[in-house]
Amino acid sequence: MLTSGEKSYCAALMALKRKDFKTATEHFKKAAPYFEHDREFNLFFETTRLLVDVKQELGRYEQDDKIEIEEIFTDG
């Protein structure tokens, strides 16, 4: 049987294929204790984590840019 680490690494790569970076990071986190000395694993993990952080930061900027529009109707 595959170890839970191997299953998580596999799930992380599948998530990367779907471009679901957040889910990939979650699976990489679960697999991390099993692959701490695997340079390729660490490279993929850190790059995905950085990408999720960058996307989050960009999302924050985009929220700041939103203009609130309020419609006001007078006399019905």
Add this chain to the structure above:
Amino acid sequence: MTNVNNLKSLENLLELFLGKVVELKEQRLSVLEGINSLDDISRLASRGIDITDEMGEWFANHNRWLTDRSFKQADLEKIDSMLSQIKNEIKIDQSSPPARVKIDREISRWSETVKETSSKIVLKRSPESTKEAIKMYENDTISLFLNKLERSIDLFKDYSANKQHILSVLDDLLKSAIIQKNKDALILSAFIIYYLKQNGYKTEPFVKKLKEAETILTGEVLDAN
């Protein structure tokens, strides 16, 4: 706005890199997916659940594996061990339904083929390093960036040995960037500063040092030209 543009270009770069990773690993991913689903089936079988349909579907989806000679030894061993485990769980007797008997026979056929394949020795030779290949490599920005990241990991390991905190590592890296004019140390320092900033550290003094190192290195490049 510049900050947003920088973040967007970093986002594009990272997405491109991960896209290439998936592209390079495409074949490996399909093998891993198949092994993972066989592992799921063997777990169901060990819980006494009828896996006839799942196993039939798995064989149908992975039939071409029987003729594929590019499998890694470790993968073949995993597949063989999972199939043996499943075979032990399904226990065939006189009263077993025909579908299950068929699955049992198919497992035996697979196990035999897998054993045959794994006993063969495959010798592989790496491609010749021609000038053209070297030129192609120089133009391959993905490989170049990958190498840079790998070198950065090695550099970080060297500098972090016997250190208690990442700030000490960063300080030493910045010194190396300034004194030894080490470009790899400069890039790694920028990466660490961004990481620290994301984690709420005050990074201003380090940014100042980074700019100083960058100015020195840029000056060096200009002098060399």
